[in-house]
Amino acid sequence: MLGKLIKHNLRDTARIIPLALIAVAFFLILTKIGMLTGAQALAVFSGMFLVFVGFAVAYFIIGYCVFRFYKGVYGSEGYLTMTLPVTEKQVYTSWVVTGIIWILVGTATALVSYFVGMETLLTIRSHAESAAAAAEEINMVMSSGFKMIIFAGTLVGSVVMLLELYFCITIAHVKPFRKLGLGSAVLAYIALYAVHTIVSLLLTFLVPLSVQYTDGIGWQIVNVSMMSIMPDLMGSDPGGSVIIIGIAAFFWYLVPIIVWPVVTTWLMRKKINLK
Numbered sequence: 316m317l318g319k320l321i322k323h324n325l326r327d328t329a330r331i332i333p334l335a336l337i338a339v340a341f342f343l344i345l346t347k348i349g350m351l352t353g354a355q356a357l358a359v360f361s362g363m364f365l366v367f368v369g370f371a372v373a374y375f376i377i378g379y380c381v382f383r384f385y386k387g388v389y390g391s392e393g394y395l396t397m398t399l400p401v402t403e404k405q406v407y408t409s410w411v412v413t414g415i416i417w418i419l420v421g422t423a424t425a426l427v428s429y430f431v432g433m434e435t436l437l438t439i440r441s442h443a444e445s446a447a448a449a450a451e452e453i454n455m456v457m458s459s460g461f462k463m464i465i466f467a468g469t470l471v472g473s474v475v476m477l478l479e480l481y482f483c484i485t486i487a488h489v490k491p492f493r494k495l496g497l498g499s500a501v502l503a504y505i506a507l508y509a510v511h512t513i514v515s516l517l518l519t520f521l522v523p524l525s526v527q528y529t530d531g532i533g534w535q536i537v538n539v540s541m542m543s544i545m546p547d548l549m550g551s552d553p554g555g556s557v558i559i560i561g562i563a564a565f566f567w568y569l570v571p572i573i574v575w576p577v578v579t580t581w582l583m584r585k586k587i588n589l590k
């Protein structure tokens with residue numbers, strides 16, 4: 316039955332999400348046309364939009380999955396969902412699997428858009444300014460290490476956001492919070508986002524675990540914190556470190572991936588009130 320729920324959810328969400336992907340395809344085609352024909356103004360315009368529109372579509376996908384979760388479990392369709400011969404855990408799992416499948420699509424779309432757009436903009440810049448400097452930036456952005464960092468960060472961050480929003484929608488239907496309606500879901504998300512962001516920033520800047528890009532060497536894991544190396548970076552010459560990113564917060568992001576499904580399914584079994 317779980318498989319049937321996932322299939323139904325995918326069919327339901329597939330009515331809208333592919334339309335958003337058309338926008339990415341449109342700017343991707345414009346960017347390629349601009350580069351092939353030498354129309355730099357068109358390539359720059361479409362490339363700039365391409366960098367951002369991919370991530371906009373990725374966040375739209377998350378928002379739409381959350382909207383369908385709300386409608387299908389607690390909204391106008393909830394009465395039918397809750398009368399099916401399935402457990403609350405199966406209902407929740409079906410929406411988590413559906414969301415993750417679409418998140419993978421959204422992440423791939425966002426990264427293709429980002430890297431194509433950035434490569435286009437840096438290539439055009441290399442023709443207008445310093446070819447050597449732009450080539451180094453292209454090497455950094457297009458390196459497999461940087462792609463892995465962006466992919467892992469985008470994927471994990473998107474899954475955390477999805478699970479947090481599922482939890483917030485659920486907590487809004489626990490009896491003490493139902494009087495506030497979806498306002499309680501909004502307040503819960505703001506509070507979770509604030510706590511999560513503060514902890515993430517502290518871990519990112521203070522914990523000595525980072526990845527560093529150095530000219531001529533590439534990406535490597537270093538046992539330093541972003542805070543400790545900032546004075547050195549600010550005073551370094553152009554041949555020094557180009558970028559350093561703290562990655563300790565990545566492991567903090569794994570905590571809600573484990574916690575929220577457990578808490579949400581428990582609430583769905585014990586505490587929600589749909590009356």
